[in-house]
Amino acid sequence: MKTYRIGVIGLGQRIAHVLLAMRDEGWRFEVAAHLDPAPVGQPILAEAGVGMGIACGSESDLAAKGPFDLVMIGSPNHLHLRHLDFALTLGCPVFTEKPIVRTEAESFELAAKLARTETPPVFVGLVMRSMPIVREVIRRVDEGQLGRLVSIDATEHLHPEHGAYLARNWRRRKDWGGSYLLDKVCHDFDIFNRLAGARPARVASFGGRSIFTPEEAGRSRTYDDGRAAYAGYDAGWAGANDAFHSDMDVTDHQTAMVEYGNGLRLSFHANSHVALQERRWYLAGTQGTLVADLVRNRLTFRRTLATGRPEKMEFGHLTADNHNGADQAMARDLKATLETGAPFPVTPADSLLAGLTVMAIDRAMDEGRVVDCAPLWAAYDAAASGNG
Ligand SMILES: NC(=O)c1ccc[n+]([C@@H]2O[C@H](COP(=O)([O-])OP(=O)(O)OC[C@H]3O[C@@H](n4cnc5c(N)ncnc54)[C@H](O)[C@@H]3O)[C@@H](O)[C@H]2O)c1
Numbered sequence: 001m002k003t004y005r006i007g008v009i010g011l012g013q014r015i016a017h018v019l020l021a022m023r024d025e026g027w028r029f030e031v032a033a034h035l036d037p038a039p040v041g042q043p044i045l046a047e048a049g050v051g052m053g054i055a056c057g058s059e060s061d062l063a064a065k066g067p068f069d070l071v072m073i074g075s076p077n078h079l080h081l082r083h084l085d086f087a088l089t090l091g092c093p094v095f096t097e098k099p100i101v102r103t104e105a106e107s108f109e110l111a112a113k114l115a116r117t118e119t120p121p122v123f124v125g126l127v128m129r130s131m132p133i134v135r136e137v138i139r140r141v142d143e144g145q146l147g148r149l150v151s152i153d154a155t156e157h158l159h160p161e162h163g164a165y166l167a168r169n170w171r172r173r174k175d176w177g178g179s180y181l182l183d184k185v186c187h188d189f190d191i192f193n194r195l196a197g198a199r200p201a202r203v204a205s206f207g208g209r210s211i212f213t214p215e216e217a218g219r220s221r222t223y224d225d226g227r228a229a230y231a232g233y234d235a236g237w238a239g240a241n242d243a244f245h246s247d248m249d250v251t252d253h254q255t256a257m258v259e260y261g262n263g264l265r266l267s268f269h270a271n272s273h274v275a276l277q278e279r280r281w282y283l284a285g286t287q288g289t290l291v292a293d294l295v296r297n298r299l300t301f302r303r304t305l306a307t308g309r310p311e312k313m314e315f316g317h318l319t320a321d322n323h324n325g326a327d328q329a330m331a332r333d334l335k336a337t338l339e340t341g342a343p344f345p346v347t348p349a350d351s352l353l354a355g356l357t358v359m360a361i362d363r364a365m366d367e368g369r370v371v372d373c374a375p376l377w378a379a380y381d382a383a384a385s386g387n388g
Contacts, residue, residue: 002339004029007068007090008036009083010075011052012236014097016041018072018125020048021327027335033065040236041074059086068092070338076170076237077102077178081110088119093338097125099186100351102178104359104376107352108383114348115386122348123334128187129345130329133299133315137281137292140301141195146285147304152192152266153282156185161232163252163272164243167212168235172248176238180207180250182358185270188281189361190346190354195283198262200357200373205365207254211273217244256361297324349384356380 004027008015011034019041022029031045031053045052056062063086071087073080073096081101087094101110114122128134141149158166166184171177181189193199210216221229230243240246253271260266279294291300297318302310317325336342356376364371 001028002069004069005032005067006030006053007032007062007066007071008034008053009062009071009073009087010079010097011036011039011041011045012074013040013044014125015072015074016044016050017321017327018074018095018331019045019050022331022334023048023050024328025331025335027331029070032068033062035059035062036075038237040234063090066090066092070095073097076176077183078176081106084110084122085113088122091120093121093123095123095125095334098127098351099178099182099355099358100124100348101355102182104356104379107356107359108379110348111352111380111383112386115384121337121344123337123344124346124348124351125330126187126190126346126351126354127323127326127330128191128294130333131294131315131324131326132329133292133294133297133313133324134191135345136299136313136315137283137290138191138194140288140290141283141285145288145301145303146283146290147287149195149264149283149285151264151284152195153284154188154192154266154268155278155280156188156268156270157274157276157278158184158272159277160229160273160275163211164230165233165235166250166272167243167246167248167252168231168240169233170236170238172240172246172250173238174249177250179358179362180252180272181254181256181270181361182355185268186351186354186358188268188279189357190350191281192258192266193353193357194350196260196262196264196266198260198264199353199377200258200360201261202259202370202372203256203357203361203364204370205254205256205361207251207256207270207365209248209250209252211252211271212243212246212248214245217242251365254365256364258357258361294324352380352384 033054035056177183256268258266281292283290297315299313337344
């Protein structure tokens, strides 16, 4: 069995967890070298007995430690394009975390680059694509079990501790993370694009910051079992001390409405400070209704005119981070892709379209208007066909 020589750029919590999932799934690998000024993933790997390889001080230093069988990028979002540009010069497959890039301009630049040049393959960590429950949702929609999809209602609501982490971590700043929705739910909008089979035509959004603000700082900082609240996770790279007094400029709750080019309509509600966690997609089709509960990893389905009990499928593998086995499933997909050439479930183009969808939603919120997406897709298509 092959032992992969891996180079890492941005060895944070995420890449550490992906590496551990790869190990769970029987990968043999050695992290040969990493480029990261202060690897946040160090304690996670140390506890699991996984080495981090040689610490490199520059891109050329990392390049000199090659060749690698795989390069993995897990830096903050504003660095993805630069790190992808560099990683693509190393001549081996690249795994990069989502969102693939952070802005519209970066999306067009990357689309043009991928159209222009022969590059090594790029795999994006839109990990929900690998989840068995999501695969089942896609299968049922593709098979026509729901008839024609008419409308979707979706949510992602986070525990207060998770919200406080977002308010202290680098994700709190547009310059680094992009936006709350871009960092947190580009996954969901990637799947919605896939289910719709069409691109968004018009989007609207309202959102803001009214939880993690100085005005709310006086609230209790203790759970009713005595544990301290709002500071449980390490804030990591460029972290802020206090969730209520940081320089956060992204939203902490947001709603969005999307009308796809084929008439499918969707509403989305996200909140980063709730007592009842939820990540749920409610799909209403002409022939059937499906609810995917991604927190409990449970799917419920009933045909529209059926009178019996709804069909329920439990996918198990519940984990505290709500990834519910997704990382292991993605590790299996990546291994199969590299070893047998099986298609990876998501392409760089899918990832760019998901990101641009969320960017259009954020633009609608920022500009207080319904955004017509046609100019966005025209610019993207021009770039992706090499005419940008
Ligand atoms: N697919 C998922 O479900 C998922 C989950 C979490 C995070 N992510 C993504 O993974 C990426 C990393 O997130 P994270 O939670 O691990 O963040 P993190 O803060 O834990 O890790 C980021 C790492 O990047 C390093 N870094 C900063 N500047 C750097 C530079 N110039 N060069 C190299 N490294 C640098 C930091 O020191 C840190 O170790 C983000 O893009 C995030 O959106 C994806």
